[in-house]
Amino acid sequence: MRGTTGIALTVGTVLVVATMAAMPLWAHHAFTAEFDSNKPVKLRGVVTKVELINPHSWIHIDVKEPDGKVVSWAIEGGTPNTLFRMGITKNSLPTGTEILVDGYQAKDGSRRANGRDVTLPDGKKVFISGASAAEAPPQQ
Amino acid sequence: MTIRGIGLITVLAAIALAPAASVTAVAQNKAWTAPRTPDGKPDLQGIWSYATITPLERPAEFAGKEFLSEQEAADYEKRRLQEMNMDRRDGTAQADVTRAYNDFWWDRGTKVVSTRRTSLVVDPPDGRIPPLTEEARTRTAARAEERRRSGRGPTDGPEDRPLGERCIMFGSGGAPMLPGAYNNNFQLVQTPDQVAIVIEMIHDARIVPLDARPPLPKNVRQYHGDSRGHWEGDTLVVVTTNFTDKTNFRGSSENLRLTERFTRVAEDTLLYRFTVEDPSSFPRPWTVEIPMWRSREPIYEYACHEGNSSIAGVLAGARAEEKAAAGAGR
Numbered sequence: 001m002r003g004t005t006g007i008a009l010t011v012g013t014v015l016v017v018a019t020m021a022a023m024p025l026w027a028h029h030a031f032t033a034e035f036d037s038n039k040p041v042k043l044r045g046v047v048t049k050v051e052l053i054n055p056h057s058w059i060h061i062d063v064k065e066p067d068g069k070v071v072s073w074a075i076e077g078g079t080p081n082t083l084f085r086m087g088i089t090k091n092s093l094p095t096g097t098e099i100l101v102d103g104y105q106a107k108d109g110s111r112r113a114n115g116r117d118v119t120l121p122d123g124k125k126v127f128i129s130g131a132s133a134a135e136a137p138p139q140q
Numbered sequence: 141m142t143i144r145g146i147g148l149i150t151v152l153a154a155i156a157l158a159p160a161a162s163v164t165a166v167a168q169n170k171a172w173t174a175p176r177t178p179d180g181k182p183d184l185q186g187i188w189s190y191a192t193i194t195p196l197e198r199p200a201e202f203a204g205k206e207f208l209s210e211q212e213a214a215d216y217e218k219r220r221l222q223e224m225n226m227d228r229r230d231g232t233a234q235a236d237v238t239r240a241y242n243d244f245w246w247d248r249g250t251k252v253v254s255t256r257r258t259s260l261v262v263d264p265p266d267g268r269i270p271p272l273t274e275e276a277r278t279r280t281a282a283r284a285e286e287r288r289r290s291g292r293g294p295t296d297g298p299e300d301r302p303l304g305e306r307c308i309m310f311g312s313g314g315a316p317m318l319p320g321a322y323n324n325n326f327q328l329v330q331t332p333d334q335v336a337i338v339i340e341m342i343h344d345a346r347i348v349p350l351d352a353r354p355p356l357p358k359n360v361r362q363y364h365g366d367s368r369g370h371w372e373g374d375t376l377v378v379v380t381t382n383f384t385d386k387t388n389f390r391g392s393s394e395n396l397r398l399t400e401r402f403t404r405v406a407e408d409t410l411l412y413r414f415t416v417e418d419p420s421s422f423p424r425p426w427t428v429e430i431p432m433w434r435s436r437e438p439i440y441e442y443a444c445h446e447g448n449s450s451i452a453g454v455l456a457g458a459r460a461e462e463k464a465a466a467g468a469g470r
Binding site: 030032034035051080086110112 | 441
């Protein structure tokens with residue numbers, strides 16, 4: 001593993017808001033039911049497996065903890081269908097790739113997190129947002 | 141905008157204003173005629189997308205305004221994309237979790253509909269869904285009460301979770317179809333006596349007979365209802381009834397009668413309109429219009445149940461919360 005700095009776990013302030021103005025249209029499930037806003041995690045690890053499955057994809061990484069122990073984490077992502085349209089396949093994130101994950105840990109304390117932001121060590125986003133490939137054509 | 145663009149908008153606007161029966165006349169008055177299948181019907185086949193950021197109901201800011209100008213549409217798109225941008229890390233941790241992943245994973249479209257309407261609801265003219273009837277509100281309250289009495293909590297088991305979370309059916313896939321966060325695509329396949337409506341979202345297919353066979357008996361109820369199709373001129377009309385009481389569309393009951401209309405109004409435009417009729421839930425029928433555009437890509441499988449580890453995560457999260465609450469109360 002290259003340049004592993006291990007795992008930093010930080011606890012943020014809870015600010016409970018009654019309504020979510022930024023709530024997306026419809027997603028598969030309520031992310032707040034699965035992941036804990038009190039448990040933000042920053043992970044650095046190497047990809048061991050990518051599961052492009054529905055309804056949510058999973059990126060599995062091995063993370064070296066400060067004591068040198070290697071632990072596996074599963075990082076949840078969105079639907080693979082969107083990724084295919086953007087040209088991302090299972091081979092886009094080869095085994096052994098080092099990534100940084102900025103997300104939130106599962107409420108039950110297991111080593112699962114949502115991949116809020118996934119970046120390469122140089123800071124480049126793995127999944128770079130932009131105009132979708134499934135974009136409406138310009139009006140004729 | 142090109143002359144052709146203005147023409148298309150005029151056609152769509154005319155269709156929107158005209159009674160359903162004259163859709164064919166309006167469309168055919170223009171030079172363009174839909175290509176035909178071997179049996180002479182308009183060829184509606186292909187993969188169509190309904191991704192758009194036009195809201196279902198007209199926002200208060202556009203009250204009394206049915207269409208946006210080109211400039212207004214551009215400004216609205218820019219502002220909405222910023223508001224919905226999941227790359228943002230501002231706001232509370234709760235809001236941050238809600239956004240879940242960066243914008244790359246979401247595919248809800250970036251444009252308003254090609255007609256530049258301010259809402260997908262076109263009737264009532266105010267672009268808003270009519271308020272639920274007293275009967276519908278009573279029904280909802282009674283269900284909530286029944287549920288409370290049953291003693292089951294919303295996270296006691298998988299059966300207590302919403303249908304979408306359980307990968308049984310998704311609200312956006314329909315019937316009827318409405319834009320959602322991703323997978324806003326469907327495929328239409330025609331034969332002389334059947335039409336298949338294949339929805340990417342959760343991979344559902346509705347097989348619609350066109351042979352005027354009688355509907356299913358009233359006691360046979362289905363999540364997606366029971367659909368029958370027929371042609372009215374160049375428009376494919378699909379009427380769906382026999383919904384269950386386990387689903388509702390914006391507060392509808394099992395008595396919902398849904399009428400969908402598919403008209404190919406240009407090479408790459410499929411005009412989709414549906415009307416919701418359910419006197420026990422809405423004081424009047426209401427209609428939605430979405431000009432769908434032809435996708436150049438295939439639709440992909442969305443085998444939701446097979447990979448649904450999220451529901452285990454949601455239930456595990458609930459157990460963890462209960463444990464923490466019990467510990468705090470001790």
